[in-house]
Amino acid sequence: MADLSVNFAGIKAPNPFWLASAPPTNSGYQIIKAFEAGWGGAVWKTLGLPTINVSSRYGAVNYGNTRMAGFNNIELISDRPLVDNLREMEEVKKHFPDHAVIASLMVDTREQWIQIIKDVENAGADGIELNFGCPHGMCERGMGSAVGQDPVVLKTIVEWVMDAAKIPVITKLSPNISHITDPGLAAAQGGTDAISLVNTFKSIVGIDLDSYAPYPVVDGKGSNGGYCGPAVKPIALNMVKELAQHKDINHLPISGIGGIETWRDAVEFILLGATSLQVCTAAMHYGFGIVREMEAGLTKFMDERGYNTIYDFAGKALPNVTEWKNLNLKYNVKAEINEDKCVGCDLCYIACDDGAHQAIALPLDGSRIPSIIDENCVGCNLCSLVCPVEDCITMVRTDDGKENVTWQQLTDKDEIPSTFNDKRAGGNGHYVPEPSKALRSK
Ligand SMILES: Cc1cc2nc3c(=O)[nH]c(=O)nc-3n(C[C@H](O)[C@H](O)[C@H](O)COP(=O)(O)O)c2cc1C
Numbered sequence: 001m002a003d004l005s006v007n008f009a010g011i012k013a014p015n016p017f018w019l020a021s022a023p024p025t026n027s028g029y030q031i032i033k034a035f036e037a038g039w040g041g042a043v044w045k046t047l048g049l050p051t052i053n054v055s056s057r058y059g060a061v062n063y064g065n066t067r068m069a070g071f072n073n074i075e076l077i078s079d080r081p082l083v084d085n086l087r088e089m090e091e092v093k094k095h096f097p098d099h100a101v102i103a104s105l106m107v108d109t110r111e112q113w114i115q116i117i118k119d120v121e122n123a124g125a126d127g128i129e130l131n132f133g134c135p136h137g138m139c140e141r142g143m144g145s146a147v148g149q150d151p152v153v154l155k156t157i158v159e160w161v162m163d164a165a166k167i168p169v170i171t172k173l174s175p176n177i178s179h180i181t182d183p184g185l186a187a188a189q190g191g192t193d194a195i196s197l198v199n200t201f202k203s204i205v206g207i208d209l210d211s212y213a214p215y216p217v218v219d220g221k222g223s224n225g226g227y228c229g230p231a232v233k234p235i236a237l238n239m240v241k242e243l244a245q246h247k248d249i250n251h252l253p254i255s256g257i258g259g260i261e262t263w264r265d266a267v268e269f270i271l272l273g274a275t276s277l278q279v280c281t282a283a284m285h286y287g288f289g290i291v292r293e294m295e296a297g298l299t300k301f302m303d304e305r306g307y308n309t310i311y312d313f314a315g316k317a318l319p320n321v322t323e324w325k326n327l328n329l330k331y332n333v334k335a336e337i338n339e340d341k342c343v344g345c346d347l348c349y350i351a352c353d354d355g356a357h358q359a360i361a362l363p364l365d366g367s368r369i370p371s372i373i374d375e376n377c378v379g380c381n382l383c384s385l386v387c388p389v390e391d392c393i394t395m396v397r398t399d400d401g402k403e404n405v406t407w408q409q410l411t412d413k414d415e416i417p418s419t420f421n422d423k424r425a426g427g428n429g430h431y432v433p434e435p436s437k438a439l440r441s442k
């Protein structure tokens with residue numbers, strides 16, 4: 001049976017599922033409850049200088065029937081007394097010596113960093129996570145994402161911390177930056193033992209149409225918050241990939257964070273190079289019990305594929321993530337409709353006719369089952385994405401697989417289109433109706 005245990009930059013845990021630094025890790029009570037439920041580690045709610053929180057502090061994007069597809073907060077770091085957190089940390093470690101307890105920290109001056117590192121080491125923390133991510137409140141005070149967005153400052157603070165710390169240090173990055181490799185490189189150069197990402201994205205989830213203030217409304221006003229949850233997973237995955245493919249960063253272990261809710265999300269992060277996973281929104285939404293499905297699913301996936309540890313497949317997708325210029329221009333798919341499954345909703349027809357390539361025809365016999373016009377279908381996928389019936393529209397390969405021509409190869413041979421009307425341009429040429437055919441009345 002698969003062994004889920006991890007050794008992440010020297011931090012050992014029975015499995016890679018850790019709670020991210022956030023409300024679920026606000027207290028020893030919660031962390032013990034989470035470990036009992038099956039979580040392998042927890043990054044304590046960020047400790048630092050005293051703060052005062054506002055009420056309320058959360059907002060969400062509900063999409064269709066999905067509550068909290070995106071989640072937003074304007075909460076600061078821990079507002080509990082440092083001494084209480086340290087005492088509880090010690091208590092948790094006493095009961096769970098083999099689980100990972102990581103102290104997330106955010107302070108200002110070098111002296112404060114040195115002091116708080118000593119404090120959490122004395123409390124028995126297995127590692128430290130540097131919170132350079134909060135995009136609200138703390139950044140106005142020169143901390144959080146203000147550091148994450150300034151590679152020079154970030155590197156300096158990492159150096160201070162590495163000088164002082166005796167336990168492994170994870171640098172948690174802010175995604176609020178054009179190139180995640182800039183702070184990633186700065187953290188590596190500063191000597192960090194590992195990287196975690198993402199923290200939250202600067203965001204406004206909506207405007208209250210009574211007060212004209214952003215959610216969550218605090219006495220008639222609001223502020224930008226930090227966005228997370230399922231909606232951010234694709235951006236987080238890409239950022240993990242960017243770091244895992246960078247030759248001067250990829251020696252560092254990466255803790256993947258952002259919208260992880262199921263075992264499948266976890267596997268995707270691992271395939272892109274993460275070797276521990278952190279979860280916040282899903283634990284806030286559904287409670288600690290979700291880890292059971294994650295553990296069972298990951299174990300089943302590994303057993304089925306013959307992986308003994310997560311290191312056997314960590315990063316396995318990375319060789320397949322390439323630049324666009326290396327994709328095969330001769331690879332060709334076309335949509336195929338399974339008539340037995342089709343419910344005749346016409347969503348594919350509308351999407352293709354208005355938003356794609358006019359490659360779906362409605363039947364003339366009143367049967368409601370549309371058909372694909374092969375010569376017009378460019379295989380864009382849109383119809384299969386909008387079709388509400390699983391596997392009703394599939395994309396079927398139509399080239400013979402013998403040719404592989406990339407933009408890079410064409411560029412190397414000086415064969416790329418070079419004028420606006422170059423005959424070599426155009427990809428899959430297809431019939432486009434005359435504009436006047438769109439007129440309802442002639
Ligand atoms: C309410 C709330 C409070 C948070 N507080 C912290 C914090 O104190 N320190 C920190 O590093 N990240 C904090 N985060 C960010 C999370 O640790 C995590 O990076 C982010 O939510 C993305 O993960 P998710 O999509 O699983 O929620 C907070 C997130 C939320 C929603």
Ligand code: SF4
Pocket residue numbers: 334335351352356357358359360372376377378379380381382383384
């Ligand atoms: S794959 Fe694209 S072009 Fe082809 S039928 Fe579907 S929507 Fe139209």
Ligand code: SF4
Pocket residue numbers: 337341342343344345346347348349368369370386387388389392393
């Ligand atoms: S979207 Fe799917 S179910 Fe609806 S008409 Fe098209 S193929 Fe049929």
